[in-house]
Amino acid sequence: MYPMKTNTEQNLAQQLLWKVNGRTTPARLGVLELLLTAKTALSHQELEQAATQTGLVADRVTLYRTLDWLVEQGIAHRISSHDRTWRYKAQAELASPHAHFQCRQCSQVFCLENLQPALLFKLPEGYQLEDIELKLQGICPTCAPKNAT
Amino acid sequence: MYPMKTNTEQNLAQQLLWKVNGRTTPARLGVLELLLTAKTALSHQELEQAATQTGLVADRVTLYRTLDWLVEQGIAHRISSHDRTWRYKAQAELASPHAHFQCRQCSQVFCLENLQPALLFKLPEGYQLEDIELKLQGICPTCAPKNAT
DNA sequence: TCTAAAAATGCAATTAAGTTGCATTTAATT
DNA sequence: AATTAAATGCAACTTAATTGCATTTTTAGA
Numbered sequence: 613m614y615p616m617k618t619n620t621e622q623n624l625a626q627q628l629l630w631k632v633n634g635r636t637t638p639a640r641l642g643v644l645e646l647l648l649t650a651k652t653a654l655s656h657q658e659l660e661q662a663a664t665q666t667g668l669v670a671d672r673v674t675l676y677r678t679l680d681w682l683v684e685q686g687i688a689h690r691i692s693s694h695d696r697t698w699r700y701k702a703q704a705e706l707a708s709p710h711a712h713f714q715c716r717q718c719s720q721v722f723c724l725e726n727l728q729p730a731l732l733f734k735l736p737e738g739y740q741l742e743d744i745e746l747k748l749q750g751i752c753p754t755c756a757p758k759n760a761t
Numbered sequence: 762m763y764p765m766k767t768n769t770e771q772n773l774a775q776q777l778l779w780k781v782n783g784r785t786t787p788a789r790l791g792v793l794e795l796l797l798t799a800k801t802a803l804s805h806q807e808l809e810q811a812a813t814q815t816g817l818v819a820d821r822v823t824l825y826r827t828l829d830w831l832v833e834q835g836i837a838h839r840i841s842s843h844d845r846t847w848r849y850k851a852q853a854e855l856a857s858p859h860a861h862f863q864c865r866q867c868s869q870v871f872c873l874e875n876l877q878p879a880l881l882f883k884l885p886e887g888y889q890l891e892d893i894e895l896k897l898q899g900i901c902p903t904c905a906p907k908n909a910t
Numbered sequence: 911t912c913t914a915a916a917a918a919t920g921c922a923a924t925t926a927a928g929t930t931g932c933a934t935t936t937a938a939t940t
Numbered sequence: 941a942a943t944t945a946a947a948t949g950c951a952a953c954t955t956a957a958t959t960g961c962a963t964t965t966t967t968a969g970a
Contacts, residue, residue, distance in 0.1 A: 784916095784917065784918075786917095786919085788918080818919085818920095819920060820920050822919080823920070826918080826919080827918090845927080845928085
């Protein structure tokens with residue numbers, strides 16, 4: 613058994629909550645842990661399934677509010693999926709901006725943390741830039757081979 | 762009176778429909794004309810209001826289907842708004858990729874046609890890129906002065 | 911020009927994401 | 941342990957978007 617990783621992630625979640633002076637609740641700890649360990653960004657549905665099965669959250673609304681709060685605090689970030697829902701992810705370091713890749717086939721969203729949208733363009737006069745959202749779309753490595761047959 | 766511009770836009774709409782071998786219907790012509798003349802990308806709501814008032818479309822569903830079709834044909838393009846709805850816009854030349862700017866305050870979406878997301882990064886192994894979505898967020902020129910007081 | 915077939919439209923009903931208000935419970939502080 | 945502000949649970953609601961089907965319209969061919 614390797615409970616080590618789980619413990620680490622849990623500690624990390626706890627540390628992040630402390631860092632933003634947020635109350636430690638089972639819902640927040642659990643959801644944040646899910647967002648930290650997941651390989652891809654998770655949809656509300658996926659999170660709900662995971663969180664209600666394990667008894668972390670009893671209600672959809674709580675999950676919505678927890679996620680909103682995590683994003684607000686800068687602990688998690690959310691990406692707009694092409695099916696007009698959101699997907700959520702968290703990293704060890706507090707949300708540094710990076711690009712995302714969404715697969716047209718499986719709809720998974722991958723964080724491309726090495727791909728930081730650089731400011732190599734000039735905005736027209738008068739626009740005040742606050743945030744950049746760079747989303748790439750195509751086929752992910754898992755789906756690509758299947759197509760090639 | 763200058764009906765000239767309207768005529769031009771109408772002709773352009775018709776020409777675009779022909780170009781993709783699409784049937785010419787009042788709904789398509791009218792909606793496309795709206796999307797061509799608008800300064801910013803239009804929400805479904807804004808379009809619905811405009812299109813039903815002028816009698817172009819009698820039903821929301823038709824508008825949904827018309828917009829889907831226009832996007833499918835590459836005549837119009839849609840941008841995901843931060844309120845998890847879509848906004849639509851059309852250009853004279855068939856949808857060349859460009860960046861968008863959405864104002865945090867008024868929610869308007871502007872097409873930055875001169876700002877083409879260049880491929881100056883390298884995707885991780887295995888990802889097949891098909892589309893780039895570059896969305897900037899902040900305050901637009903119209904809203905900026907109001908804040909400054 | 912008239913007609914047939916395919917495509918587009920309108921209408922009613924439904925799905926699904928997300929929100930709001932309020933009563934109850936819980937985490938942190940004393 | 942008691943207090944209090946914040947978080948949770950529950951029920952009801954809002955709104956965007958979709959589906960199925962009957963009707964109408966466009967287009968192409970006789």
